[in-house]
Amino acid sequence: MQFRHQFHFSSWLALILSVLGIYGIADAGSSTLVDGWLHWRGPYQNGTSSDTNLPDRIEIGGANHLWSFDLSGRGTAVIATYQPGFSAAPDGEQLAGGDRIYVWGYRGERSDLVEVLACLDAESGEVIWEHEFPDFISDIIYNRYSIGSPTVDPQTGNIYLMTTPGLLLGLDHDGNLLWQRSMMEEFGRLTFPNGRTGAASIAGNLVIVNAISTNWGREGPGRNRFYAFDKINGELVWSSTPGVGPPFLKDSSFSSPRFDWHDGQPVFYVGTGCGNIVCVNVRTGQPVWRFQFAAGGVNSSVVLYEDAVIAIHGKENIDDTGRGRMVAIRYNGSTDPEIKGSTVLNSSAELWRNDDLSMFTSSPVIVGDNVYQVTVKGELVCVDARTGQTRWHKKLGADQLHASPVHADGKLYIPMWHDGLFIIRPTNDGAEILDQVQLEGGCLGSPSIWNGRVYVHTTKKLYCFGGDRVGPNQPAMPIHKAASTPQPGKLMPVPAEFLIRPGESQAFDVRNTEGDSLGVPMRMLAWSKFIPDSAKVKSEIDGDFNDDGILVAAPDGNRSAGAFRLVKQIEGQSGGEGVGYIRGRVLPSPPYSEDFQGFQLKHKRKDGRSFSYPPLPWIGARLKWHHQILM
Numbered sequence: 001m002q003f004r005h006q007f008h009f010s011s012w013l014a015l016i017l018s019v020l021g022i023y024g025i026a027d028a029g030s031s032t033l034v035d036g037w038l039h040w041r042g043p044y045q046n047g048t049s050s051d052t053n054l055p056d057r058i059e060i061g062g063a064n065h066l067w068s069f070d071l072s073g074r075g076t077a078v079i080a081t082y083q084p085g086f087s088a089a090p091d092g093e094q095l096a097g098g099d100r101i102y103v104w105g106y107r108g109e110r111s112d113l114v115e116v117l118a119c120l121d122a123e124s125g126e127v128i129w130e131h132e133f134p135d136f137i138s139d140i141i142y143n144r145y146s147i148g149s150p151t152v153d154p155q156t157g158n159i160y161l162m163t164t165p166g167l168l169l170g171l172d173h174d175g176n177l178l179w180q181r182s183m184m185e186e187f188g189r190l191t192f193p194n195g196r197t198g199a200a201s202i203a204g205n206l207v208i209v210n211a212i213s214t215n216w217g218r219e220g221p222g223r224n225r226f227y228a229f230d231k232i233n234g235e236l237v238w239s240s241t242p243g244v245g246p247p248f249l250k251d252s253s254f255s256s257p258r259f260d261w262h263d264g265q266p267v268f269y270v271g272t273g274c275g276n277i278v279c280v281n282v283r284t285g286q287p288v289w290r291f292q293f294a295a296g297g298v299n300s301s302v303v304l305y306e307d308a309v310i311a312i313h314g315k316e317n318i319d320d321t322g323r324g325r326m327v328a329i330r331y332n333g334s335t336d337p338e339i340k341g342s343t344v345l346n347s348s349a350e351l352w353r354n355d356d357l358s359m360f361t362s363s364p365v366i367v368g369d370n371v372y373q374v375t376v377k378g379e380l381v382c383v384d385a386r387t388g389q390t391r392w393h394k395k396l397g398a399d400q401l402h403a404s405p406v407h408a409d410g411k412l413y414i415p416m417w418h419d420g421l422f423i424i425r426p427t428n429d430g431a432e433i434l435d436q437v438q439l440e441g442g443c444l445g446s447p448s449i450w451n452g453r454v455y456v457h458t459t460k461k462l463y464c465f466g467g468d469r470v471g472p473n474q475p476a477m478p479i480h481k482a483a484s485t486p487q488p489g490k491l492m493p494v495p496a497e498f499l500i501r502p503g504e505s506q507a508f509d510v511r512n513t514e515g516d517s518l519g520v521p522m523r524m525l526a527w528s529k530f531i532p533d534s535a536k537v538k539s540e541i542d543g544d545f546n547d548d549g550i551l552v553a554a555p556d557g558n559r560s561a562g563a564f565r566l567v568k569q570i571e572g573q574s575g576g577e578g579v580g581y582i583r584g585r586v587l588p589s590p591p592y593s594e595d596f597q598g599f600q601l602k603h604k605r606k607d608g609r610s611f612s613y614p615p616l617p618w619i620g621a622r623l624k625w626h627h628q629i630l631m
Contacts, residue, residue, distance in 0.1 A: 033082065033083040033157075034080055034081070034082055034083070034152065034153070034154045034155070034156070034157040035080075035081045035083065035154065036078070036079045036080040036081045036099070036152065036450050036451075037049070037078055037079045037448040037449060037450040038078055038079075038080060038151060038152040038153075038154055038202075039078065039149075039151050039152075039199060039201065039202070039256070040075065040076035040078065040149040040151075040199050040256070040445075040446060040448070041256055041258075041301060041363070042406070042448070042449070045258050045259065046258075046303045046304075046365060046366050047303075047363065047364075047365040047404055047405060047406050047407065047446065048365060048366075048367060048406070048407045048408065049406065049407070049408035049409075049449040049450070050408070051408045051409060051449050051450065051451070051452060052408075052409045053409065053452055053467060054408055054409040054411065054413075054449065054452065054454060054466070054467075055423070055454065055465055055466065055467060056411070056423060056434045056435065057423065057434060057435040058421065058423070058435055058437045058465050059437075060437060060439070063467075064465050064466060064467050065463070065464075065465055066125075066453070066464045066465065066466055067124065067125035067464050068125065068461045068462065068463050068464070069103070069118070069120060069125045069127075069461055069462040069464075070460070070461050071103060071105035071106075071107060071116060071118060071461060071462060072105050072106050072107060072146075072441070072458075072459050072460060072461075073103065073104060073105035073106070073146050073445060073457040073458070073459065073462065074105075074144075074145070074146050074147045074148075074195075074402070074444040074445055074457075074459060075104050075105075075146055075147060075148045075149040075199075075444070075445040075457060076149045076199075076445045076446045076447070076448050076455075076457065077101050077102065077103040077104075077149075077445075077448050077455045077457055077462055078101070078102050078149060078150055078151065078152055078448060079099055079100070079101055079102075079122060079448060079450040079451070079453075079455070080099065080100050080102065080152045080157060080173075081098070081099050081450070081451065082098055082099075082100070082157060082173070098121075098122070098123075099121075099122030099123070099450070099451060100119055100120065100121065100122060100128065100173070101119070101120040101121075101122050101125075101455065101462075101464075102117065102118070102119055102120075102150045102152060102159055103117075103118050103120060103150075103457060103462050104116070104117055104146050104148060104149055104150050104161065105118070105146050105457070105462075106145040106146045109142075110142060113134075113135065113142060113145065114132040114133060114134050114135075115132070115133040115134075115135070115145055115146055115163055115164060116130055116131070116132055116133070116146075117130060117131045117133070117150060117159075117161055117169075117171075117175075118130040119159075119173075119175060120462075122451075122453070122464075125462075125464060128175075129174065129175040130175075131171075131175060133163045133165075133167065135164065135165050136165050137165065137184065138164060138165040138166075138184075138191040139191045139192055139193050140164050140165070140191055140192075140193065140195045141193045141195070144164075144193065144194060144195030144196075145164050145195060146164065146197075147164070147194075147195045147196050147197055147198075147254070147402065147444065148161075148162065148164070148196075148197035148198050148199055148254065149198075149199040149445070150199070150200075151199050151200045151201065151202060151207075153202050153231060154202070156172075156231070157172070157173045158170055158171060158172050158173065158178065158231070159171045159172075159173070160200040160202070160207050160231070161200065162183065162197055162198070162199075162200055162209050163197070164191070164195055164197050165184060165191060166182060166183035166184040166189045166191065166211070167180060167181070167182055167183070168180070168181045168182075168183055168200070168207075168209060168229070168234075170207070170231065170234055178232075178234070179233060179234030180234070181229065181234055181236075183209070183211060183213075183227070186499070186619075187211070187213050187215050187219075187227065187239075187497075187619070188213045188214045188215040188216070188219075188619040188620040189211040189212070189213045190211075190212045190213060190214065190222070190252075190620075192212075192252050194252065196252055196253075196254040196299065196361070197254060198210055198253075198254030198255070198256060199254075199256055201256055201257045201259075201268075202231065203228075203257075203259055203266065203268070203282045204266075204282075204515065205230060205231055205232070205515050206228045206229065206230070206231060206237060206282065206515075207228070207229045207230075207231045208226055208227070208228045208229075208257060208268070208282075209226070209227050209229075210224070210226055210253060210254060210255065210256070210257075210270065211224075211225055211226075211227065212224055212225070212249075212252050212253075212273055213225050214619070214620035214623070214624070215619050215620065216561060216585065216616060216617060216618065216619050216620075216621075216622070217535070217537070217561060217583065217616065218532070218534070218535070219239065219241065220619075220620070220622050220623055221245055221623060222245065222249065222623075223241045223243060223244075223245055223249065223274070224241075224242075224243050224249065224252075224253055224272040224273040224274055225239055225240060225241050226239070226240045226242070226257075226270075226280060226285065227239050227240075228240075228282075228285060230494060235494050235495040235509075236494070236495045236496045236497050237285075237492065237494050237495075237496060237515075238284060238285035238492070238496050239285060239496065239497070240280055240285035240286070240287060241287075242272065242276070242278040242279075242280050242287035242290055243272040243273070243274040243276045243278060243290060244274045244276070244290075244292075245274065247295065248274040248275045248276075248292065248294075248295050248296070248318075249273055249274040249275075250273070250274075250275075250295060250296040250297065250315070251273045251296045251297025251299075251315070252273050252297060252299075253271055253272050253273040253297045253298060253299050254299055254361075255270050255271035255272070255298055255299055255300060255301050255302070256270065256301045257269070257270045257280075258270065258301060258302050258303070258304060258309075259282065260304060262279065262288065262331060265281055265282075265283070266281070266282040266283060267279050267280060267281055267282060267288055268280055268282055269302050269304070269309050270301070270302065271297070271298025271299060271300060271301070271302065271311060271313070272290075272297070272298060273296075273297040273298075274292075274297075275292055275293065275294030275295050275296055275297070275298060275313070275315060275318065276290040276291060276292050276293075276294075276298065277290065277291045277293065277298065277302060277309055277311050277329060278290045278291075279309075279331075283487070283513045283514065283515070284487070284490065284492070284513055287343070288343065289333075289343040289344065289345050290343070290344055290345070291329050291333070291344075291345040291349060291350075292318060292344070293311070293313065293317070293318065293325065293327055293350075294313040294315045294316060294317065294318065294325070295315060295316040295317075295318055296313070296315030296316055297313075297315060297360075298311065298313045298315075299313075299360055299361040300312050300313065300359055300360075300361060300362060300363040300364065300404075301363040301404075302363075302364075303363075303364050303365070303366040303371065304366075305328065305366055305369075305371075305385040305386075306385075307330060307331050307332070308328040308329060308330055308331065308351050309328070309329045309331065310326065310327070310328045310329075310364060310366070310371060310385065311326070311327055311329070312324075312325070312326040312327075312357060312358075312359050312363075312364060312373060313325060313358075313359070313360075314358045314359050314360035314361075314376055315360070317355075320355075322355055323358055324355070324357060324358020324359065324376070325353055325354065325355050325357065325358070326353065326354045326357040326364075326371075326373065326383065326388065327350055327351075327352070327353045327354075327388075328350070328351040328352050328353075328385070328388060329345065329349050329350060329351065330345075330349045330350075330351055333345040333346070333348060333349020333350075351388075352387055352388030353388060354383060354388045354389070354390065356390060357373060357375055357381060357383070357390075358375055358376050358377075359373060359374065359375050359376050359400070360376060360401075361401065361402045362374045362375075362400055362401075362402060362403060362404045362405075363404040363446075364383075364404075365404065365405045365406065365407050365412070366385060367407050367426075369384060369385045369386055370382050370383070370384070370385065370391070370426070370428070371383040371384075371385050372405050372407065372412060372426065373405075374396070374400045374403075374404070374405060374414060374416075375400065376399060376400060377399060377400075378395060378396050378397035378398050378399045378400050378416065378419075379393045379394065379395050379396065380393065380394045380395075380396050380405070380412070380414065380422075380424065380431060381393045381394075382426060382428075382431070391428060391429070392429065392430050392431065394424070394430070394431040394433075396414065396416055396419060396422055397416040397417070397418055397419035398418060398419070399417060399418070400416060400417055401417045401444060402417075402444040402445070403415040403416065403417065403443050403444055403445055403446050404446040405446075406446055406447045406448070406449055408449045408454075410425060411423055411424060411425050411426075411434065412424040412425075412426055412431075413447045413449070413454055413456075415439075415443030415444075415445070415446070415447060415456055415458075416443055417442050417443060417444065418442060419436070419438075420436055420437050420438040420439050420443070421435075421436070421437050421439055421443065421447075421456055422435070422436050423435040423436075423437075439456065439458050439460075439463060440458060440460040440461060441458030441459035441460030441461065442458060442459045443456065443457075443458050443459075444458075444459065445457045445458075452466045452467065453465065453466035454466060487512075487513040489577070489578055489579060490512075490513055490578065490579065490580065491510055491511070491512065491518070491566055491568060491578040491579060491580030492510070492511045492512065492513060492515075492580055493508040493509070493510050493511075493566055493580045493581070493582045494508060494509045494510075494511060495508070495582070496581075496582055496583070497582065497583050497584055498551070498582065498583075498584035498585075499584060499585050499586075499587060500543070500551070500553045500584070500585075500586055501553065501586070501587060501588065501589040502542075502553050502554060502555055502556060502557035502586065502588065502589065503552075503553060503554075503555040503557070504552075504553055505550050505551060505552045505553070506550070506551045506584070507549075507550050507551075508549070508551070508582065510525060510566065510568075510580065512578075518568070520568065524568055525549060525566060525567075525568055526566070526567045526568075527545040527549070527551075527564050527565070527566055528564065528565050528567075529541065529562060529563070529564060529565075530562075530563045530564055530565035530581065531562070531563070532563070537616050539560060539561055539562045539616050540560065540562040541553075541560050541561065541562040541563075541564070541584065541585075541586060542554050542557040542558045542559075542560040542586050543557060543560075543586060545564075551564070553586045554586075557586045558586070559586065559587055559588060559615055559617055560585070560586045560616075560617065561583075561584070561585040561586075561616045561617040562583070562584075563581055563582065563583040563584075564581065564582050564583075565579065565580075565581055566579065566580040566581065566582070567579055585617040586617070587617055596627055599612040599627050600612060601627070601628065601629070603626075605628075609628055610628065610629075611626040611627060611628035612626065612627045612628075613626055613627075614626070614627065
C-alpha cells in the first residue's frame with residue numbers, strides 16, 4: 001500500500017497535557033487542550049451545537065461565505081481547536097493555539113481516483129498537509145468514495161480515519177503516520193458498492209470501528225462486528241459480534257456508537273447491518289443487549305432521551321409488511337429468555353413507535369423534547385420524544401440521502417442531496433425556512449459547527465460560512481459518570497488476535513478491564529492452548545510461550561490457527577483469580593504458493609462428491625469455497 005503525501009507544516013501542534021480516564025467518557029469537569037467538533041456527530045454526540053451568532057442567510061461569494069476548498073467529498077469535516085500551551089512533548093516548547101480542519105474527500109477519475117485526507121487552516125482554508133490513498137481490492141464504485149469522516153482524539157490531538165478500502169490509520173497533528181491496520185487483509189472486512197464507511201469513534205484509550213467481516217474460526221461467518229484498537233499503538237484490544245446473521249443481515253452499516261453509562265459500566269448504543277439496535281460494553285466488547293426491529297441495515301445513529309434509545313430505519317419491518325420505523329427503546333427493557341446468545345429485548349421494551357417515518361442513513365437530532373428527522377421522501381419531521389407522535393412535517397426536497405441535520409443557535413442547518421442547504425427555525429408548531437442556498441455539488445455529509453463557523457462538504461467542495469466569532473465555545477458534554485472498578489475474573493491480553501510467521505514471536509500486554517497493565521511477574525501468568533467446546537474445527541497453534549511469556553512460533557511451524565487461555569495465578573494457592581483469551585494464526589512467510597495436491601477430500605457433499613474445506617487460517621474462506629476434483 002502506497003502512502004502518498006504532501007506536507008505544508010504549521011508550527012503549533014503537539015501532545016495534550018491533560019488526560020481523561022482510560023475508558024471513561026469526559027464529564028463536565030474535564031479539561032483538555034484539544035477541543036472542537038472532533039467527531040461527525042459533534043461534542044454532544046447528537047448533532048447539536050451551543051454556538052451562537054450563526055448566519056440566518058448565506059450568499060455564495062458574499063460576506064459570510066468565508067472560503068471554499070476544492071475537494072469532492074461525501075462526509076463531514078471535523079474541527080480541532082488546539083489551545084495555547086499545546087506542546088510537542090512534556091518538555092517541549094509551548095506553542096500558540098489555533099483551529100485546524102480535517103477533511104476527507106477524493107479527486108481524480110476512474111483508475112486515477114484517490115481518496116484524500118487534508119488538513120486546512122480554519123481561518124484561510126489553506127492546505128497545511130494532505131495524504132492521498134489509492135483504492136485496492138475493493139468493490140466500491142467510482143461515485144461512492146469518502147462516505148465517512150476523520151475523528152480527532154481530544155487527549156492527543158491525533159487523527160483517526162478508516163479509508164473506503166479499509167485502511168485504519170492513526171496520524172499525529174502534523175500528518176505523520178503513527179500506525180496502520182488493513183482491516184480487509186487482517187480481519188476480513190468486506191467492502192460493498194455503496195461505499196458506506198463511516199467514522200472511527202474514540203472512547204478513552206480505544207479507537208472503535210464498525211465493519212461487516214468474514215474472518216476465521218468463530219468469526220468466519222459474515223457478521224456486523226465492532227473492533228476496538230489501542231489508539232496509541234494500533235493493537236487490537238477486543239472484537240465484538242453483538243448481532244445476528246442471515247436472513248436479517250442484508251446490508252452494511254455505518255451507524256456511529258453513542259457512548260453513555262449503563263448500570264455502572266461504560267457502554268455504547270449503535271445500529272447494525274442485521275436490523276438491531278445493540279448495547280455493548282466499551283471496555284470489553286461484551287454485548288449487553290440487542291433489539292431486533294428491522295431486516296437489513298440500521299445505518300442511522302441513535303439519540304438518547306431520558307431512559308430510552310431513539311432509532312430509525314428504512315428497511316423491512318419484522319412484524320408487518322411495511323418499510324421503515326422510528327422507535328424508542330427502554331435501556332432496561334424485559335428480555336426474551338427463549339432466544340439464545342446475547343440478551344434480547346422483547347417487544348415490551350418498546351416505549352413507542354412511529355410507522356409513518358422511514359430513513360436509510362440520515363440520523364435524527366434531539367433538542368429538548370423534540371426529535372428532528374429528515375425522511376427518505378425529503379421531509380423534515382418533528383417528533384415528540386415522549387410519545388413518538390409527529391408534531392409537524394415540512395417538505396424540503398424530492399428525497400434525501402445520508403446527510404443529517406445539525407441544530408445550533410435555534411436553527412437547523414440541513415444539507416439536501418439535490419436541493420442545497422436549508423436554514424430553518426423550528427418551533428413546536430412548525431418550521432420557518434430562513435434561507436435555501438444552492439451549493440455546487442450534491443450534499444451527502446452533515447454540517448459541522450464550531451467557533452462561529454458552519455462547514456458543509458459537497459461532492460465538489462468544502463464550504464466555510466460564518467460571521468464574527470463569539471465565545472466561549474461549548475463546554476464538554478455533561479455525562480453523569482458512575483463509579484467504576486475493573487471487572488473481577490477477566491483479563492484482557494493485547495493484542496487479542498495475532499498473526500505470526502514460522503520462527504517469529506509475539507509479546508502481549510495483559511490488562512484489566514480498566515485498560516491498566518497488570519505489571520505482575522510472568523511466573524504468575526499461566527498460558528495454555530485452548531480449544532472451545534463450541535469449535536467445529538479442533539485446532540491448535542504450532543507455537544508455545546517461552547519462560548519470558550513470549551509466544552514463539554516453531555521455526556518450521558506449520559500453517560495453523562487456534563487460541564490460548566491465560567490464568568493469573570495466586571502465589572501459594574491453587575487455581576487462578578483471572579482468565580483471559582487470545583486467538584491467532586501462524587502462516588508461511590511470503591512468497592507463498594499452493595497447488596492443493598496435499599488436500600485430503602474427507603467430506604461429502606449432498607450429491608456424494610468428496611471435497612475438502614480451505615485451511616482454517618485462511619480468512620473469509622471456509623464458508624465460501626471448497627476444494628474438489630472435477631471429472
